[in-house]
Amino acid sequence: MNEQNKKALCVMSGGMDSTLSAYMMKNSGYEIIALHFNYNQRTQKKELECFHKICEDLDVKEKYILDLDFFAQIGASALTDKSIEVPIGGIEEGVPVTYVPFRNGIFLSMAAAVAEKEGANVISIGVVEEDSSGYPDCRESYINSMEQSINLGTKDETNIEIKMPLVHLKKSQIVQKSLELNVPLSLTWSCYKNEDKACGVCDSCRLRLNGFKLAGVSDPIDYE
Template identity: 50%
Template sequence: MSKNLAIVLLSSGMDSAVCASIASQNHRLAFLHFQYGQKSYKKELECFKKLVEYFKPEKYYILDIPFLKEIGGSSLTSENVEIPEDDNAPIPSTYVPFRNGIFLSLATAWAEVIGAKKIFIGVNEVDFSGYPDCREAFIKTFNQAINLGTRPETQIEIETPLIKLSKKEIVELGIKLGTPFHLTWSCYREGEKACGRCASCKLRLKAFKEAGIPDPIPYENF
């Protein structure tokens, strides 16, 4: 029996790379990467291309959506707002307004064209920054919208295999599946080395430490 095609939203971060490893077990792969004016866009694109070489998906698509930077509203995209090292707000400044909703909408359109049955996204609501579009309730509702908004014969479902895992568990699962963590990039900032100070770096470093596994990417001042 032939495998169905699945789209993986691949940012180049460790969570999306683990999703790619999971999807590769039972699906043919199509990778979708977004360049939306994020401050780490060069490094993310560099790592995405390396992950494409590693996983060898049947298809991949790099999509530029500059309007997210143009409208602002996030320290990840706005040049006038610094990325904080500590942000204890219920919804931190690094939240990009409705980013996952936009990404999933575009992924759905591509899935309908290429015949993909699944869309894998590495959202997580255990060890996460509080982004509202990473919650399971949002994904369930979005699945309903896909069902209502596509052709009757279309069957597309969002898969969130990491939604209930801790970051430590995600690292452990990635190691078990052979995920190439050395090719990934989680830092919110641009640079040859990850900053180690932003919220994303802190979550990643904590996860590897708790898993008892060295993080294979270099960090500043580490």
């Protein structure tokens, strides 16, 4: 493939991890195609707003926003079912109630369709295995198996690599790397509960705040 035509389809939630992954792809010389999912999550409006602002900063020419309303119908997650409370008591053992059943598998399947259409040779996803909330669909072994399945199920000439540059990083390292690359962390959102000021007590806020604390810098977003 011509070096000038390298395209990376970046799955971007508006959060820190997927945003850093996209900036890393751009720094590696890829043209960024941005992909965002609205799946009836609690902070859908805020995440979409962040996605647009990040794409503007990245100078993204091509972006896709896909609406997946069936996640609300499936439910079974505090992110998509308003009757299930988002836990605020700290990280729990096992798979938390904020896990959305097979979300990354569904996202990657749809990303594969867009990547094949666009002729992208890379899909970038910001999964973090070591310092995440314990989601099974963030494991490196799982993402590798999805890469294999995607290549088995697409045209012979389609060859897609799934890059997960953050999979072995801790949140503090993600903060440090973001600062090194001038990633606009003020445009990112991590809170599971709120869309105006971050709650500071859900799993995602706790992981984020702890990452900033260990990195020795303050988080630029507003908290309650």
